[in-house]
Amino acid sequence: MTSEEIKDLILEIIEDIDDEADFTSLDADQPLRDQLDLDSMDFLDIVMELRKRHKLQIPEEDYPHLATLNSCATYLEPLLKDA
Amino acid sequence: MKVPFLVIGGGLSGLAAAIRVARFNPSVLLLEKHSRLGGLNSYFYRNKTLYETGLHAITNYAGPRDKKAPLNRLLRQLKLQRNDFTFCEQYHSEVVFMGCTSLRFSNDFNLFQSEISGKFPQTGDKLQKLLVFLGNYDPFVPMPFTSAKKFLLQILGDKLLADMILCPLMYYGSSQENDMDLSQFAIMFRAIYQEGMFRPLGTIKDVLDLLVAHLQTLGGETRTSCGVEKIVHHQGTAIGVQLSSGEEIECDYLLSTIGRDETMRLLDKTAATPMTGYGRLGFVETIYQVPEIEATHLACDKTIIFYNDGERFLYKNPEGLVDFASGVICFPGNFQGLERKDLREIRSTHLANYALWKALSANAEQYTAEKERTSRRSGRCLENIIGDFTTNIVYKNSFTPLTIERYTSKIGGAIYGNPTKTKDGTIGFNNLFLAGTDQGFLGIIGSMLSGVSIVNQHILPRL
Numbered sequence: 070m071t072s073e074e075i076k077d078l079i080l081e082i083i084e085d086i087d088d089e090a091d092f093t094s095l096d097a098d099q100p101l102r103d104q105l106d107l108d109s110m111d112f113l114d115i116v117m118e119l120r121k122r123h124k125l126q127i128p129e130e131d132y133p134h135l136a137t138l139n140s141c142a143t144y145l146e147p148l149l150k151d152a
Numbered sequence: 153m154k155v156p157f158l159v160i161g162g163g164l165s166g167l168a169a170a171i172r173v174a175r176f177n178p179s180v181l182l183l184e185k186h187s188r189l190g191g192l193n194s195y196f197y198r199n200k201t202l203y204e205t206g207l208h209a210i211t212n213y214a215g216p217r218d219k220k221a222p223l224n225r226l227l228r229q230l231k232l233q234r235n236d237f238t239f240c241e242q243y244h245s246e247v248v249f250m251g252c253t254s255l256r257f258s259n260d261f262n263l264f265q266s267e268i269s270g271k272f273p274q275t276g277d278k279l280q281k282l283l284v285f286l287g288n289y290d291p292f293v294p295m296p297f298t299s300a301k302k303f304l305l306q307i308l309g310d311k312l313l314a315d316m317i318l319c320p321l322m323y324y325g326s327s328q329e330n331d332m333d334l335s336q337f338a339i340m341f342r343a344i345y346q347e348g349m350f351r352p353l354g355t356i357k358d359v360l361d362l363l364v365a366h367l368q369t370l371g372g373e374t375r376t377s378c379g380v381e382k383i384v385h386h387q388g389t390a391i392g393v394q395l396s397s398g399e400e401i402e403c404d405y406l407l408s409t410i411g412r413d414e415t416m417r418l419l420d421k422t423a424a425t426p427m428t429g430y431g432r433l434g435f436v437e438t439i440y441q442v443p444e445i446e447a448t449h450l451a452c453d454k455t456i457i458f459y460n461d462g463e464r465f466l467y468k469n470p471e472g473l474v475d476f477a478s479g480v481i482c483f484p485g486n487f488q489g490l491e492r493k494d495l496r497e498i499r500s501t502h503l504a505n506y507a508l509w510k511a512l513s514a515n516a517e518q519y520t521a522e523k524e525r526t527s528r529r530s531g532r533c534l535e536n537i538i539g540d541f542t543t544n545i546v547y548k549n550s551f552t553p554l555t556i557e558r559y560t561s562k563i564g565g566a567i568y569g570n571p572t573k574t575k576d577g578t579i580g581f582n583n584l585f586l587a588g589t590d591q592g593f594l595g596i597i598g599s600m601l602s603g604v605s606i607v608n609q610h611i612l613p614r615l
Contacts, residue, residue, distance in 0.1 A: 086228060087219070106219045110229055113608050117176045129613060 070149040072142040079141050082118045086111050097138040119145075123152055154402040155181045157611065158393065160380050160418075161409035163191020163560075164596055165588035167363045169407050169603030170372050171230045177615050178371025181401065183393070185379040185561060189364065191409075192560055192567055192589075193596060195357050198549065203439060204356045205551070205559070206567070208482040208499065209349035209456055211324065211340075212597040213241060213259050221347065222597050229604045236362060238353035240487035242455035245349065247316045248537060249460045255316055259348030272313050282307050286342070291335035294575060300337035301330070315465040320344055320458040322467040323480050323501070325594035327433060327568035329468035336592070343595060349455060351487050383408075383418045383584070390584035393418075405611050409588035409603065412570050412579065413563055432566030433467075434506035434553030436474050438527040440498045446544040447496040450483075457481040459537050467503065473512070474526050475503045476533045498541065500530045506553040506564040513554055523550045568594060577606040585610045 070078070076097070083090050083105060090105050102112060115135065119125045125148055127135070134144035157173045159166045162184030174180040188194050192206040214221030216234055227234055244258035253271050257264035268279055285307065304314040318332070321340040326332040332340070352359050364374055379396040383406065392402035408415040442450075460478040467478070480501040485493060513519045527550045531542040553565030562569065573592035577585045585606050593602035 108220060108225065110225055110604070110608060113612065114229075117612055121176050 070146070070152045072146055075142045075145050075149060076138050078122075079115065079138060082115050082122075083107070085118070086114050095138065100136050101138060101141075102136070123149060125149070154392070155179050156404045156615070157181070157407070158401060158403035158405070159183065159407045159409065160383075160393065160415075161191060161588065162186070162189040162374060162376065163409055163588060163599065164193055164363075165591075165599040165603035166191070166407070166409040167360070167367065167603070168226070168230060168600035169409070169587055169607045170374075171363065171367050171370065172604045172607045173611060173615070174367055174370035174372035175231055176612065180367070180370075180372035181403075182367070182372065182374045183378045183380060183395070184374065184376045186559055187377045188360075189374065189376060190356060190360050192556075192562075193356050194360075194559070195355060199547065201547075202355055202357060203549065204484070207351065207356050207596075208324075208480065208484070208501075209242060209245075209351055209487075210597060211343040211347065211349055211595045213239070213348040213350040222343075222601055223347075226597055226600055226604065229608075230366070230600075232362075232366060237359070238489070239350045240353055240489040242349040243453040243486055243488060245320070245456040245458070246454060247319050247458045247460075249312065249316055249319075249463060249465070250536070251461070252312060252463050253316075257345055257348075259350070261346050261348075264345050268313065272310060275308055275310055275313060278308050286338050289334075289338050291338040293335075295335060298334035300332045300334045303334055303337075312463055315460075315463075317341075317345075319460055319465055319467075319478070320456075320480075323458055325568060325598070326467065327566065327571045327573075327589075327594075329431070329433065329571075330466065336594075339593070339598070343598070351484070353489065380418055383415070385419060385581065385584070388581055390581055404583065405614075406581075406584045407603075407606065407611070408584065408586055411562060411588070412572075412574055412586060412590040414561060415579065415584075415586060431469075431571045432506070432564040433469060433568060434504045434509070434565045435501055435556070435567060436504040436526055436530070436550060436552050437499060437501045438530050438548060438550040440500075440527075440531060440541065440545050441495040441547040442498070442541050442544040443546060444492055444494055444496050447541060449539050450496060450498075450541060451538060452486060454538075455483060455486045457537060459533075470503050470505050473505055473508050473522060474530075476529055478502070479530070479533065481534050481538060495546065496541075498534065498538070500534050502530060504553050506557075506566070509552045509554050519552075519554075523552060526550055526552075562589075577610060 116127050135141050157180045159170045159182040170180045170182045194205045195202050212222045214223045241259050244256050246256045248254040255267045308314050325340050380393045381396045382394050384391045390406040394400050458480050482499040484497050527548050556565035569589035574586050575592050577591050587603045587606040588599050591602045
């Protein structure tokens with residue numbers, strides 16, 4: 070997956086969690102949680118969906134890498150390069 | 153057989169936990185001892201009519217836009233659509249301290265605030281101080297017990313007001329006598345006064361059916377009339393369960409929602425049974441039905457009334473069978489959007505002494521007679537507050553702490569469980585956790601969030 074595809078994947082997962090999520094003014098370098106009103110419970114859903122869809126095991130200490138849309142892409146790109 | 157995730161207890165916390173896991177790993181099995189799911193919030197049939205067992209009102213009402221509200225978080229976590237349900241909000245409810253004063257509250261917090269400032273003008277801006285404190289307080293950070301009663305008295309400087317604020321919160325969720333932990337108070341204050349109360353348009357059966365169907369769609373399974381005889385374990389790891397039928401089921405993770413001591417009994421059959429009923433609070437509840445044509449003088453705009461006779465409010469195990477000095481009156485038909493039925497239902501709840509009812513039950517005739525006396529006396533207490541209705545009763549049914557114990561297997565029939573909560577859900581096993589009443593979140597939304605959060609914390613990261 071390319072960096073752009075990964076970003077789409079993340080947004081798709083978020084939309085699945087909250088179908089009213091509004092991405093129009095989303096800043097890819099700012100924390101997703103603050104911008105989209107997600108809490109830690111929703112955040113866990115992103116991790117679990119990645120595991121379910123792509124068999125990715127993301128250790129808890131790596132969760133901070135998923136803070137922004139850009140950091141998600143950077144962190145996941147090597148893990149999803151064959152996906 | 154072997155399943156990755158096994159849940160003991162088919163109440164709302166167990167169902168929520170099972171759904172939460174099944175979203176990511178469908179091999180979930182939920183076991184319920186009773187022939188029906190729902191636990192404390194179940195139903196039964198008499199005269200071809202469905203009666204709900206526990207539901208008065210659901211706390212934690214929130215509109216659809218408030219994403220961070222517990223109700224909406226719960227729906228998201230379970231992947232349930234809000235419009236799968238129709239939520240009916242309360243009209244208003246009231247705390248009545250007879251001979252003193254009363255306070256009305258609704259899902260609009262302004263009503264409660266103006267009632268307090270109107271009836272307790274001397275409190276001035278003290279209520280605001282309380283709200284500021286609660287706004288900055290995180291009830292989920294583990295802390296030692298802090299008395300909510302002392303705290304409220306200190307901040308409000310008025311014993312009557314403190315007791316009136318506490319009365320509904322205690323009745324709807326305190327497992328402790330005459331007090332509650334500050335964190336529990338903060339959760340309940342928000343759940344009842346700041347968020348408010350509602351109920352589903354249909355019955356609790358509709359809600360349970362929907363949850364089960366959702367679980368099945370995700371691949372999970374439930375088994376009813378399926379009691380667990382013991383939990384098989386070895387060196388701090390739960391291996392599985394042995395059912396009353398003799399069948400053994402192995403599992404990787406086990407979640408028990410049946411209560412802490414109730415779980416301990418399954419872990420070690422030889423250990424002494426926990427002190428039955430000790431420090432636990434029992435309740436009696438009576439359902440009355442009167443024809444609507446005879447009930448036109450009864451309130452149509454009040455949902456729940458929490459009453460106390462006099463100024464001194466005692467929330468503790470009564471010395472007699474029942475303490476009629478305080479109680480809860482619920483009109484399950486008085487929610488917005490419900491159609492009037494031919495029969496008006498009224499429910500009463502009072503504190504009751506489990507041990508005395510238990511002793512009485514040795515003599516079936518006496519037990520039945522006391523149940524009858526309780527329903528009559530309770531009815532007369534209610535009439536002092538809501539007006540006459542007992543001459544027109546066409547149906548009534550009472551539950552004692554023994555009834556609750558029989559159908560829910562909760563020790564002492566204590567609906568709010570063990571006074572000491574196990575907030576982190578751990579009981580010394582690496583793959584066995586506790587959720588539900590004894591974990592500490594109460595009410596329908598609270599117990600379901602308990603199931604969800606224990607799964608999130610201990611199970612999903614390891615699945």
